[in-house]
Amino acid sequence: MRAAAPIGPVNARGIAAEAAHMIREAIMDGSFRPGEELREGSLAESLTVSRGSVREGLSILEREGIIRTGWHRPATVIPVSRDHARNLYRLRAGLDRIAAQGAAHHTRADGFSPALESLRSAVTDGAARSEVVRADLEFHDAVYEVADNAPLTSAWQAIRSQIRLYQLVRSAEPESGYDSSLVAEHSRYAEILTSGDVETAGRYAEQHVESALEGLLGRLGD
Template identity: 45%
Template sequence: MSTFDIMELRKADRRGLADTAADLIREAILGGVFPPGSPLREVELAASLDVSRGSVREGLAVLEREGLVRSAWHRGTKVIDLTARDAEEVYSVRAALEGLAGRGAIGRVDLDVLGGLVDGMARRLAAGAPSDELLALDIEFHDAIYRAAGNRRLLEAWHAVRSQVHLFQLTRIRLGHHDYRAVVVDEHREIVRLLDAGDAAEVTRFAEEHVHSAKRVLLAQLDGSTRDTSG
């Protein structure tokens, strides 16, 4: 039996079992049931989800394509680790994508929708809602920008790292949610303002810095966490 309580996973329905298994395992990973680096055992997952091992195997393959899990011959499948190198790679790629998406979304994105999402963040922040609720709106905000950019390959590239970004941002929140809560509303409101102004250079600059600042915070947190455990 796994160290982690996989009985917390919701049961799969009978439609598209591989995709459903992927969705439920992803949900469990992002929900903290399977922390970074933890093993994912097909037999246990299949029993917990009430699906075949084949469906679980296909679902894990979906998550591996998303970069959320890694498989190795004779070593099984694990949730990705969150190392400083991983953070550098994921956030550097995301920064480049955000710049492209921001430029492409100028004049295309529905600013009222984006503004509504930021207002939702502000309301939840004022109400003391958990940071993961703010992050859900944060991801939805960026989803809207990528869709509006009208570049199918750019959208596919975002989807290829989206789950990893979500996991890394959840780790950032877990290690120090106060920093995230302090900037989340103002930074996203500034993105809306810049998109409205339509200055492509400024949109690109701020979109990239928005990601790089998050990367710097996470790297400092990971470094501090490593020192704490080693000391």
């Protein structure tokens, strides 16, 4: 008889992932601010889980890049900065360009329509800023899905939570016309992707990210 595979307990892993999810959402809704400490004991008490599960959850968030840990120091939410934003968005521009080119090559119109409609509905309905940002990123998730490039999608997922955090900072107090331009930009993005024009899609993707970075840097100040 073949021995059982050496796989750890599912429940413990599930609890850690759920702890990571809850802490991540608390960071994104502003309950924990950039630079704020995350104490294992307090988190374990609030989430009614063990400190070990919290520790595993924090490790997940550290890999996502939205918290930092150190030896004998509490975990902290990453501080937002202009330098980090520039580096992060330059990386994103390169990834998005490749994703847009891949998506345009596959030209699947149905791949973008649901995400675009969700973004339009979030804006039209006056949804919370967190929901608008969520819909924005789900549109880009769809681009990566249509591009059908597993290593590229993994690279996007590795920075997605950091992008989400910065997008929330960017859109916290949007200027007049921001939401309508957001929908217009993504509508144009979808049109270019479905046209099959690979080179234009790549250029537009980079311009889209550069525009987002410019607005973010204006929000972060000097």
